[in-house]
Amino acid sequence: MYVAVKGGAEAIANSLQLLAQTRRGDPQAADLGVAQIREQLGLAVDRVMAEGALYDRELAALALKQACGDVQEAVFLLRAYRTTLPRFGYARAVDTQAMAVRRRISATYKDLPGGQVLGPSFDYTQRLLDFQLLADGEAPAAPEDAEDPVAPTMPGVLQHLDRDGLIEPSPADDATETPADVTRAPVTYPAGRDTWLQMLARGDEGYLLALAYSTQRGYGNAHPFAGEIRLGEVAVGFVPEELGFEVEIAEVTLTECQMINQFQGSEAAPPQFTRGYGLTFGHNERKAMSMALVDRALRSRELGEQLVAPAQDQEFVLAHSDNVEASGFVQHLKLPHYVDFQSELVMLRELRRRFHESRYTREAAE
Amino acid sequence: MTSASQAAAGGRLKPGFAEPVHGAQQAFRRILQAMARPGTLQDCGRDLDPPPGLSPAMAAVCLTLADADAPLWLAPALGSEAVQGYLKFHCNAPIRDDAREAAFVLADAAGMPALDACAQGCDRYPDRSATLVVEVPSLAADGRGAWRLQGPGIASTASLAVGGLPGDFPARWRDNAALFPCGVDLILTQGHTLAALPRTTRISDPVEG
Amino acid sequence: MSAHADSLAAAQTVEGYNFAYLDEQTKRMIRRSLLKAVAIPGYQVPFASREMPLPYGWGTGGIQVTASILGACDTLKVIDQGADDTTNAVNIRAFFARTAGVATTTRTEEASVIQTRHRIPETPLTDQQILVYQVPIPEPLRWLEPRERETRMLHALGEYGLMQVSLYEDIAQHGRIAKTYNYPVQVSGGYIMAPSPIPKFDNPKLHRNPALQLFGAGREKRIYAVPPYTDVRSLDFDDYPFDVEHWDTACALCGATDSYLDEIVTDDAGGRRYVCSDSDYCDRRRQAGDTGAAR
Numbered sequence: 001m002y003v004a005v006k007g008g009a010e011a012i013a014n015s016l017q018l019l020a021q022t023r024r025g026d027p028q029a030a031d032l033g034v035a036q037i038r039e040q041l042g043l044a045v046d047r048v049m050a051e052g053a054l055y056d057r058e059l060a061a062l063a064l065k066q067a068c069g070d071v072q073e074a075v076f077l078l079r080a081y082r083t084t085l086p087r088f089g090y091a092r093a094v095d096t097q098a099m100a101v102r103r104r105i106s107a108t109y110k111d112l113p114g115g116q117v118l119g120p121s122f123d124y125t126q127r128l129l130d131f132q133l134l135a136d137g138e139a140p141a142a143p144e145d146a147e148d149p150v151a152p153t154m155p156g157v158l159q160h161l162d163r164d165g166l167i168e169p170s171p172a173d174d175a176t177e178t179p180a181d182v183t184r185a186p187v188t189y190p191a192g193r194d195t196w197l198q199m200l201a202r203g204d205e206g207y208l209l210a211l212a213y214s215t216q217r218g219y220g221n222a223h224p225f226a227g228e229i230r231l232g233e234v235a236v237g238f239v240p241e242e243l244g245f246e247v248e249i250a251e252v253t254l255t256e257c258q259m260i261n262q263f264q265g266s267e268a269a270p271p272q273f274t275r276g277y278g279l280t281f282g283h284n285e286r287k288a289m290s291m292a293l294v295d296r297a298l299r300s301r302e303l304g305e306q307l308v309a310p311a312q313d314q315e316f317v318l319a320h321s322d323n324v325e326a327s328g329f330v331q332h333l334k335l336p337h338y339v340d341f342q343s344e345l346v347m348l349r350e351l352r353r354r355f356h357e358s359r360y361t362r363e364a365a366e
Numbered sequence: 367m368t369s370a371s372q373a374a375a376g377g378r379l380k381p382g383f384a385e386p387v388h389g390a391q392q393a394f395r396r397i398l399q400a401m402a403r404p405g406t407l408q409d410c411g412r413d414l415d416p417p418p419g420l421s422p423a424m425a426a427v428c429l430t431l432a433d434a435d436a437p438l439w440l441a442p443a444l445g446s447e448a449v450q451g452y453l454k455f456h457c458n459a460p461i462r463d464d465a466r467e468a469a470f471v472l473a474d475a476a477g478m479p480a481l482d483a484c485a486q487g488c489d490r491y492p493d494r495s496a497t498l499v500v501e502v503p504s505l506a507a508d509g510r511g512a513w514r515l516q517g518p519g520i521a522s523t524a525s526l527a528v529g530g531l532p533g534d535f536p537a538r539w540r541d542n543a544a545l546f547p548c549g550v551d552l553i554l555t556q557g558h559t560l561a562a563l564p565r566t567t568r569i570s571d572p573v574e575g
Numbered sequence: 576m577s578a579h580a581d582s583l584a585a586a587q588t589v590e591g592y593n594f595a596y597l598d599e600q601t602k603r604m605i606r607r608s609l610l611k612a613v614a615i616p617g618y619q620v621p622f623a624s625r626e627m628p629l630p631y632g633w634g635t636g637g638i639q640v641t642a643s644i645l646g647a648c649d650t651l652k653v654i655d656q657g658a659d660d661t662t663n664a665v666n667i668r669a670f671f672a673r674t675a676g677v678a679t680t681t682r683t684e685e686a687s688v689i690q691t692r693h694r695i696p697e698t699p700l701t702d703q704q705i706l707v708y709q710v711p712i713p714e715p716l717r718w719l720e721p722r723e724r725e726t727r728m729l730h731a732l733g734e735y736g737l738m739q740v741s742l743y744e745d746i747a748q749h750g751r752i753a754k755t756y757n758y759p760v761q762v763s764g765g766y767i768m769a770p771s772p773i774p775k776f777d778n779p780k781l782h783r784n785p786a787l788q789l790f791g792a793g794r795e796k797r798i799y800a801v802p803p804y805t806d807v808r809s810l811d812f813d814d815y816p817f818d819v820e821h822w823d824t825a826c827a828l829c830g831a832t833d834s835y836l837d838e839i840v841t842d843d844a845g846g847r848r849y850v851c852s853d854s855d856y857c858d859r860r861r862q863a864g865d866t867g868a869a870r
Contacts, residue, residue, distance in 0.1 A: 008660050008661060008662040008664070008665035008666075009665045009669070011662060012662055012665060012666060076626075076630070079626040080626050080627065080628040082626070083625045083626040083627070084592065084596075084598065086598070183623070183625075184435075184623050185623050186621035186622055186623050186624065186796040186797075187796075188491075188621060188723075189722070189723050189724045190724065315721070315722050315723060315724065316721075319723075324626065324630075324631060325631045325794045327630065327631075328630030328631030328632040328633060328635075328794060329631055329632035329711070329794055330632075331630060331632070332630065332631075332632030332633050332711065335633065335655070335663050335692075336655060336656045336661055336663070337656075337693070337772075338656055338837055338838075338852075339656045339657060339693045339694055339756070339772075339773075339774055339835065339837065339852050340693060340755070340756040340757075340772050340774065342774070342820075342835075342836070342837055342838055342852075343755035343756045343774040343775065343776070343820060344755050344756075345838060346755070346820045346821075346822075347753055347755045347820075350751075351749055351751075351753065354749075354750060386599070387593065387594045387599060388594070388646065388647060390599065390602070390603075391594075391602075391644075391645070391646040391647075392646060394606050394643075394644070395644065395646060397610065398606075398609060398610065398613070398644065398787070401610050401613045401614060402613050402787045402800075402802045402803055403702070403802075403803060430603070430606065431603055431606060431607055431610075432603075433600060433603050435600075435603075435604065436603070436607060469607070489731035489732075490727045490728065490730075490731045491621075491727075492615055492618060493608070493611035493612075493615060493618065493620045493621075495611070497610065518616050518763050518801075518802040518803075518804070518805040518806075519613075519802035519803050519804060519805065520804060521783075521785075521803075521804045546615075546765070547615050547618060547765070547766075551610070551611075551614045564613060564614035564615075564802075565614055565615070566614065566615075566616065566763065566802075
């Protein structure tokens with residue numbers, strides 16, 4: 001008799017083998033090295049690190065290779081690895097003002113101290129397929145040194161507004177307060193900003209992009225300006241319990257976005273600009289900007305604005321932001337449900353029987 | 367059992383579970399059984415040799431469940447340096463002065479704080495409540511003055527004879543039950559035996575005879 | 576369930592991972608949650624669910640609960656849709672055999688821990704057993720109110736009118752309660768609970784079961800429990816009492832008329848056969864000489 005699920009163990013073993021074969025593809029093509037992925041598919045590596053919530057370029061590249069380039073699957077691999085790592089403690093908050101900037105742009109000032117630094121960007125590439133890359137690529141040359149070298153560090157753009165009181169002050173850096181950790185404590189609602197910024201930083205880029213986009217199209221009352229976007233390297237400091245002083249344990253690449261938004265003011269606060277904040281591992285402006293817009297939308301309640309749009313709905317936004325959760329649950333529909341389905345079949349047949357019986361009775365009566 | 371002179375020798379820390387992973391797992395299953403089947407006696411911590419003041423069963427509860435995320439409160443009888451050192455070293459658990467801030471409240475029968483002086487949880491999160499772990503002079507399935515127990519986890523009725531608790535404990539326990547879903551849960555220990563009363567267990571009058 | 580030192584030797588685990596995969600700190604956190612869950616029957620305890628090497632929605636909650644209770648002396652059975660040989664059950668069983676080195680079985684009565692998705696075994700459980708359910712959506716009110724802030728308040732107030740109304744709307748529209756699986760229950764006269772997507776056929780087995788029943792929802796980060804011998808009432812109305820599925824036929828393999836039957840399509844002409852969803856129950860009956868009604 002036909003029972004589809006018999007021999008599950010053997011089927012799984014064969015499936016794994018087929019997957020490995022598919023992953024490798026045509027053996028005539030050279031095997032893709034993890035170093036090649038790390039160096040030449042760097043933005044995919046960055047995204048996997050950001051959503052995987054683990055800064056390790058090598059492992060993120062390995063995850064991408066193992067996942068046949070499926071970014072979400074790679075994120076999942078990295079998360080499942082991350083969760084087993086011992087935890088030594090929490091790093092100090094990084095100082096993005098001290099970032100070694102490679103790119104820094106502001107859409108709100110034509111020029112400002114430190115200047116506009118274009119750096120590496122797709123923005124002005126004209127998006128024409130470069131058929132030269134079909135052939136083996138040669139290492140491109142570095143651009144000639146600019147006349148004015150990039151300043152080693154540069155002050156943030158928003159401080160120029162801050163000085164005049166035109167923008168709300170940034171929350172004070174309170175080293176005594178331990179921020180929430182969504183990987184160690186379940187999220188409860190309403191969640192604080194520390195919680196939601198973490199969740200957005202780990203959240204799915206496409207989802208955040210769509211939510212951010214919706215706030216620009218009238219679902220929410222956003223009037224944003226990209227105050228500053230900066231990309232570069234920052235030091236990560238850690239204070240080991242036994243040493244009692246801070247040591248630098250790593251240097252990481254970050255993209256930070258400070259979004260400036262209008263605010264009409266309330267009875268308690270004068271009209272002023274407000275902040276939306278985005279920060280991601282690696283180079284990812286789309287994610288950082290989306291995060292900053294969604295962060296600002298989630299602050300609507302705190303700022304006493306009307307809550308009318310999906311992006312302002314904290315539980316809606318946060319509970320669905322994690323693509324490891326979302327992907328798992330959507331795809332769990334592949335698992336057998338024939339017990340529940342059988343229940344539904346039995347019920348549906350019963351309801352249909354009643355429907356036809358009562359119609360027959362009605363017609364007989366007429 | 368530990369001799370006083372051994373403890374007085376001080377400095378030398380008593381070991382925890384010989385096999386931490388399996389020791390904790392076995393102890394947990396006994397504690398889970400106790401909580402799921404109120405009134406049943408569970409053998410727990412038999413291979414432990416904790417410092418005086420801390421019974422093997424109570425030590426097993428701490429080694430199994432306490433850590434940096436689950437603070438402790440200690441009754442004065444458990445306040446010795448040896449006990450504190452043992453708990454800090456093996457559990458890495460913070461020790462609080464206010465019982466209300468503790469996940470586990472450890473006491474002897476005489477030093478047990480009022481039930482409502484411990485964390486009660488709130489209506490939305492009744493799980494944020496304390497578990498009291500109380501070492502009593504005697505703990506048996508039945509005997510003089512044994513309670514009759516009823517509630518979830520008990521097929522019809524169970525019986526438990528507990529020595530050393532204040533005479534009005536059943537009344538205090540009724541007050542605790544009235545707070546449901548809030549209220550505390552109780553683990554009673556005696557040597558290497560433990561039993562539990564979750565907040566849902568009802569104590570009725572002592573069994574006759 | 577006594578501990579034997581010699582069985583510890585069987586606790587071979589995968590190199591680089593702790594016994595039963597989870598680290599000890601995570602197990603302690605889950606164990607504390609489990610005790611509170613048992614103490615407050617039917618209440619959903621939030622817990623810091625970890626990412627597991629299986630996808631969310633595929634049993635991560637059940638796996639975390641099982642990993643936190645499982646010991647070297649346990650015998651584990653894993654079923655999905657009642658069967659031991661479905662791919663997901665095979666995979667989870669293999670995961671624990673590999674990470675905890677525990678003995679596994681397909682025999683319901685041999686198991687000390689049974690992890691299940693969507694069924695309660697037909698063979699009655701004993702007070703020596705623990706049943707661990709995989710739960711996709713732990714909140715029974717979720718389809719009536721999507722916000723956790725609200726549903727938690729409704730539970731706190733015991734305000735279950737919404738649920739009564741929803742069941743009554745079924746009756747108004749269909750002449751009966753049309754909910755067929757994940758049928759809501761009230762535990763010990765208190766919390767309303769989602770029994771996970773078991774068919775309502777299994778609901779009566781929840782009631783006063785001698786085994787301890789633990790529920791784990793990994794993605795939703797909730798743990799809850801039904802202690803042994805605890806009243807579990809399926810919601811209904813006096814004039815529309817709760818009832819379960821019935822079949823006009825017996826299992827085609829073992830002839831059982833008292834078990835939950837899966838419908839199997841046998842040809843392109845609408846041919847159907849019905850077989851037990853509980854593969855162990857069906858096997859045992861056939862071994863005992865029972866035969867299908869229509870082999």
